[in-house]
Amino acid sequence: MSRYPQDHKMAKKILIFICLCFFGCSWAAAFAAAAPSTTEATTEGRRLRVVTTLFALYDFARAVGQDRVEVTLLLPPGVEAHAFEPRPQDVMRIRQADIFIYTGSSMEPWVDDILGGMDRSSLIVLDASEGQGATSDPHIWLDFSRVARIVGAIGDLLAREDPAGALFYQQNARAYQAQLAMLDQAYQKTVRACSARTIVFSGHSVFGLWGERYGLRFISPYRGFSPDAELTPRRLAELISGIKKLNVRYVYYEELVDPKVGRVIAQETGATLLLLHGAHNISRDEREQGVTFIGLMEENLERLQTGMVC
Numbered sequence: 488m489s490r491y492p493q494d495h496k497m498a499k500k501i502l503i504f505i506c507l508c509f510f511g512c513s514w515a516a517a518f519a520a521a522a523p524s525t526t527e528a529t530t531e532g533r534r535l536r537v538v539t540t541l542f543a544l545y546d547f548a549r550a551v552g553q554d555r556v557e558v559t560l561l562l563p564p565g566v567e568a569h570a571f572e573p574r575p576q577d578v579m580r581i582r583q584a585d586i587f588i589y590t591g592s593s594m595e596p597w598v599d600d601i602l603g604g605m606d607r608s609s610l611i612v613l614d615a616s617e618g619q620g621a622t623s624d625p626h627i628w629l630d631f632s633r634v635a636r637i638v639g640a641i642g643d644l645l646a647r648e649d650p651a652g653a654l655f656y657q658q659n660a661r662a663y664q665a666q667l668a669m670l671d672q673a674y675q676k677t678v679r680a681c682s683a684r685t686i687v688f689s690g691h692s693v694f695g696l697w698g699e700r701y702g703l704r705f706i707s708p709y710r711g712f713s714p715d716a717e718l719t720p721r722r723l724a725e726l727i728s729g730i731k732k733l734n735v736r737y738v739y740y741e742e743l744v745d746p747k748v749g750r751v752i753a754q755e756t757g758a759t760l761l762l763l764h765g766a767h768n769i770s771r772d773e774r775e776q777g778v779t780f781i782g783l784m785e786e787n788l789e790r791l792q793t794g795m796v797c
């Protein structure tokens with residue numbers, strides 16, 4: 488026998504029906520909002536949708552497009568960029584974008600597969616490594632002269648796709664290039680004024696192009712361009728011995744990776760750990776603070792000044 492009276496049972500059925508209706512309708516509305524409609528296939532009346540892989544590219548697109556453009560960073564906060572593997576929702580974001588900007592196939596080897604399996608008739612793809620000369624180092628966004636070319640390409644692309652904002656985009660791109668030139672001069676000046684030319688970096692090989700530009704020698708325990716590159720105990724022992732001979736007082740570590748190796752080097756040599764941010768990606772806290780690529784590079788310069796005996 489039922490523990491509930493008949494009218495209670497009926498009331499419960501009605502309540503379930505109302506709930507199903509309510510959630511069903513809400514979900515239907517949510518899906519309708521998320522799905523790209525055919526009338527939105529043109530950019531008329533709405534902002535251009537730009538999706539980028541790395542934080543640096545996201546910040547360049549944001550600086551050039553500002554409020555005329557909707558820029559999405561594919562990497563979730565705090566995720567290490569070389570280890571990133573796109574999720575189904577990331578593929579969907581790229582599919583729904585007008586413009587997709589990535590660094591190049593050596594930084595994001597997964598891009599070719601995704602684009603290969605996609606209808607690209609309404610998607611414009613900007614490979615930032617194109618026109619940057621031959622280099623096996625994927626960290627092109629850390630060479631400010633290369634960044635100036637990337638920013639120029641973003642400005643030209645936005646101007647072409649949204650001609651009404653062409654002047655706005657081109658002015659923003661030029662203003663950003665001027666900021667980069669000032670940053671570049673500040674780095675050149677600092678390097679000239681400092682006596683140390685060797686930087687011990689406990690992360691992966693991020694700053695090779697940077698080092699070439701400013702005449703700095705980066706010593707890294709890793710041989711490869713990714714944080715999961717192999718590190719042997721022998722290599723670490725050699726490095727510690729070399730650092731002791733050089734009398735290095737500061738050891739730098741990279742963002743978003745636990746600096747285990749840096750701590751070992753610091754303990755063994757008595758050096759102090761300092762962050763050198765590669766701007767691949769940012770943490771949730773940094774995102775909430777509204778950090779920018781230029782801001783991160785200015786902080787890097789201050790920390791370099793500390794370590795380069797200026």
Ligand SMILES: [Zn+2]
Nearest residue numbers: 693712713767
């Ligand atoms: Zn890297």
